[in-house]
Amino acid sequence: MDFRGFDTLGEITVLAIAALGIYALLSDxxxxxxxxxxxxRIWAAxxxxxxxxxxxxxxxPLALLVAxxxxxxxxxxxxxxxxxxxxxxxxxxxxxxASGIGWSQQRLNLNYHPLMATGLLVAVLTGLxxxxxxxxxxxxxxxxxxxxxxxxxxxxxxxxxxxxxYLTVVGVILLILVxxxxxxxxxxxxxxxxxxxxx
Amino acid sequence: MEALVAASxxxxxxxxxxxxxxxxxxxxxxxxxxxSYAVNLFLFVMGRLNTGQAPVxxxxxxxxxxxxPQALVLTAIVIxxxxxxxxxxxxxxxxxxxxxxxxxxxxxxx
Numbered sequence: 001m002d003f004r005g006f007d008t009l010g011e012i013t014v015l016a017i018a019a020l021g022i023y024a025l026l027s028d029x030x031x032x033x034x035x036x037x038x039x040x041r042i043w044a045a046x047x048x049x050x051x052x053x054x055x056x057x058x059x060x061p062l063a064l065l066v067a068x069x070x071x072x073x074x075x076x077x078x079x080x081x082x083x084x085x086x087x088x089x090x091x092x093x094x095x096x097x098a099s100g101i102g103w104s105q106q107r108l109n110l111n112y113h114p115l116m117a118t119g120l121l122v123a124v125l126t127g128l129x130x131x132x133x134x135x136x137x138x139x140x141x142x143x144x145x146x147x148x149x150x151x152x153x154x155x156x157x158x159x160x161x162x163x164x165x166y167l168t169v170v171g172v173i174l175l176i177l178v179x180x181x182x183x184x185x186x187x188x189x190x191x192x193x194x195x196x197x198x199x
Numbered sequence: 200m201e202a203l204v205a206a207s208x209x210x211x212x213x214x215x216x217x218x219x220x221x222x223x224x225x226x227x228x229x230x231x232x233x234x235s236y237a238v239n240l241f242l243f244v245m246g247r248l249n250t251g252q253a254p255v256x257x258x259x260x261x262x263x264x265x266x267x268p269q270a271l272v273l274t275a276i277v278i279x280x281x282x283x284x285x286x287x288x289x290x291x292x293x294x295x296x297x298x299x300x301x302x303x304x305x306x307x308x309x
Contacts, residue, residue, distance in 0.1 A: 004273070015280075016283055021288075022285055026288060030295060
C-alpha cells in the first residue's frame with residue numbers, strides 16, 4: 001500500500017460508484033421469484049434452518065477476529081483492507097441469509113451510504129495528510145512501537161489508508177448484497193416484510 | 200510454461216466470445232467475465248514469467264519481476280469485479296422491466 005496508494009484510491013472510488021449505481025437500479029425493482037422450481041416442486045417451507053442460524057451466530061465473532069487479523073497483517077504479508085472487508089461483509093451477509101433481513105436490520109442498524117463515504121474520506125484525508133507536511137500526495141511513513149501485551153509492533157500510516165479501504169469495501173458489499181436479498185423476500189414463510197430500500 | 204499460459208488465455212477468450220454471442224443475458228455476463236479474466240491474465244504475463252523473484256532490481260541478485268503489469272492487473276481485477284456486479288444487477292433490472300431475459304428484449308423483436 002505504500003507505493004500503490006493512488007491505484008487503490010481509484011479502485012475503491014470505482015467500487016463505491018458501482019455500488020451506488022446498483023442501489024439505484026435495484027431501488028424500484030419488483031422481481032418475484034417463482035414459488036416452485038421447473039418440475040413443479042415447491043420450495044422448502046423452512047426459510048431459516050436452525051443449524052445455519054445457530055452456527056452463523058456463533059461464527060460471527062470468530063469471523064470478525066479473522067478480519068482484524070487479516071487487516072493488521074496486510075502491510076507486510078498477504079492480507080490488507082480489501083480481504084478484511086470481504087471477510088467482514090460475508091460474515092454479516094451470512095447473518096442476513098440465516099436469520100432474515102428484519103432480524104439483522106434490528107441489530108445491525110448501519111447506513112451503508114455514509115459508511116462508504118466515510119471510508120473514502122478517511123483514505124483521501126490520509127493521503128492529504130502527507131501533503132500538509134510537505135511531501136507528495138499519499139507518501140507514507142512507519143514506526144516501531146512497543147505495545148504492552150503484544151510486544152514489538154510496526155505501524156504505518158498506510159494502516160489508516162487501509163482502514164478507509166476496509167470501510168468502503170464493507171459498505172459496498174453490504175449495500176449490494178442486502179439490496180439484492182431484499183428482492184426475494186416475498187416467498188411464503190418469510191416472517192417480516194421489509195418494503196423500504198435498505199440504505 | 201509460456202505455452203501453457205498462452206493456451207489458457209486462448210481457451211478463456213474462446214469460451215468468453217462463444218458465451219458473449221448467446222441470446223440470453225446470463226451467458227453474456229459469464230462471457231464478459233471470462234473475457235475480462237483472459238485480458239487480465241494477458242496483461243500480467245506481459246511482464247515475463249518468473250517464479251520466486253521480487254519486483255526489485257538488486258545488484259547482487261540476477262532475477263526480478265516486472266512490477267508494473269502486476270500493478271495494472273491488480274487494479275483491473277478490482278474494477279472488473281465492480282463492473283461485473285453492476286452488469287448482473289443491470290441484467291436483473293432488464294428482466295424485471297421486460298419480463299424476459301432475452302438479449303433483444305423478446306423472441307420476435309429485432
